[in-house]
Amino acid sequence: MEQLRETLKGHHLRTTTCREDVLSAFINKKNALSHGDLEGALGESYDRVTIYRTLKTFLEKGIIHKVLDDEGLRYALCSQQCSEEKHQHDHIHFKCSACGKTNCLENLHIPNVTLPQGYQPASFNLLIQGTCPECVAE
Amino acid sequence: MEQLRETLKGHHLRTTTCREDVLSAFINKKNALSHGDLEGALGESYDRVTIYRTLKTFLEKGIIHKVLDDEGLRYALCSQQCSEEKHQHDHIHFKCSACGKTNCLENLHIPNVTLPQGYQPASFNLLIQGTCPECVAE
DNA sequence: AAATATTTTGCAACATTGTTGCATTTAAAA
DNA sequence: TTTTAAATGCAACAATGTTGCAAAATATTT
Numbered sequence: 001m002e003q004l005r006e007t008l009k010g011h012h013l014r015t016t017t018c019r020e021d022v023l024s025a026f027i028n029k030k031n032a033l034s035h036g037d038l039e040g041a042l043g044e045s046y047d048r049v050t051i052y053r054t055l056k057t058f059l060e061k062g063i064i065h066k067v068l069d070d071e072g073l074r075y076a077l078c079s080q081q082c083s084e085e086k087h088q089h090d091h092i093h094f095k096c097s098a099c100g101k102t103n104c105l106e107n108l109h110i111p112n113v114t115l116p117q118g119y120q121p122a123s124f125n126l127l128i129q130g131t132c133p134e135c136v137a138e
Numbered sequence: 139m140e141q142l143r144e145t146l147k148g149h150h151l152r153t154t155t156c157r158e159d160v161l162s163a164f165i166n167k168k169n170a171l172s173h174g175d176l177e178g179a180l181g182e183s184y185d186r187v188t189i190y191r192t193l194k195t196f197l198e199k200g201i202i203h204k205v206l207d208d209e210g211l212r213y214a215l216c217s218q219q220c221s222e223e224k225h226q227h228d229h230i231h232f233k234c235s236a237c238g239k240t241n242c243l244e245n246l247h248i249p250n251v252t253l254p255q256g257y258q259p260a261s262f263n264l265l266i267q268g269t270c271p272e273c274v275a276e
Numbered sequence: 277a278a279a280t281a282t283t284t285t286g287c288a289a290c291a292t293t294g295t296t297g298c299a300t301t302t303a304a305a306a
Numbered sequence: 307t308t309t310t311a312a313a314t315g316c317a318a319c320a321a322t323g324t325t326g327c328a329a330a331a332t333a334t335t336t
Binding site (some may be wrong): 066068069070092094097105107108110111112113115116117118119120121122123124125126127128129130131132133136137 | 204206207208230232235243245246248249250251253254255256257258259260261262263264265266267268269270271274275
């Protein structure tokens with residue numbers, strides 16, 4: 001609870017109940033969340049627009065990052081010290097086609113790629129789709 | 139022209155002007171196209187819905203594949219012999235943040251990744267964002 | 277070449293997702 | 307406690323995607 005405030009303050013954001021709730025949703029559910037997921041999780045507590053704006057703010061401040069996906073956009077917590085100035089992500093995302101959940105594999109880094117002459121890479125995004133351990137087990 | 143018909147026939151599709159036009163849009167523009175791009179390119183010739191359905195059909199038949207992106211979904215031609223039964227893509231996508239175009243780097247394969255125990259990968263999608271050669275030059 | 281069967285299209289209506297402006301409320305600072 | 311600045315809710319709108327159905331077009335059969 002207090003930790004949420006700290007995180008928000010650390011990113012120069014006012015503490016509001018909406019921001020606290022959205023942040024704790026990301027912390028509790030471990031997987032990436034879409035706007036719709038949050039709307040579901042938070043019920044009628046907040047206006048749709050407020051959630052959109054909260055996500056936008058969190059993105060800008062480096063609290064969450066985008067996770068690409070066949071069927072839409074999701075967001076996940078930044079684990080490292082991302083900031084307004086600099087997002088840094090080089091981990092892999094895994095989406096399970098059975099349970100539908102997408103997770104960050106923080107420990108797995110995207111391998112180096114040598115691009116043809118002239119290409120200047122800035123960011124990398126690797127999504128692997130398949131079956132996650134929990135769903136394989138069943 | 140005749141080649142378009144052949145491609146469509148080869149995938150067991152009736153030849154219609156819409157399908158021919160969409161297909162040739164993909165062939166002419168080299169980069170990945172969104173539904174909106176196509177609507178722009180084809181003008182008022184076809185109903186929005188028809189273009190949606192054409193994309194869906196092409197996807198199913200293995201003529202095009204999805205290209206993920208920060209800001210939406212796009213589609214690009216399958217170069218190899220993809221079919222209804224099997225899509226096979228392991229090339230890298232590059233999106234230029236300057237000109238906004240996304241391209242398939244057909245020759246660059248996604249490097250192997252060793253996943254933790256239990257993960258069963260099925261498909262891979264690597265998007266690199268940065269500046270493309272044309273935009274670097276300027 | 278004409279008739280038939282089947283697929284595709286356009287239209288209308290609707291659903292979902294995301295955005296903007298503005299008045300009101302809330303959080304932080306004085 | 308008062309003031310200032312930011313965040314919220316609401317309403318309206320814009321963009322994107324989906325569904326059902328009748329009309330049109332394609333391919334097949336006679």
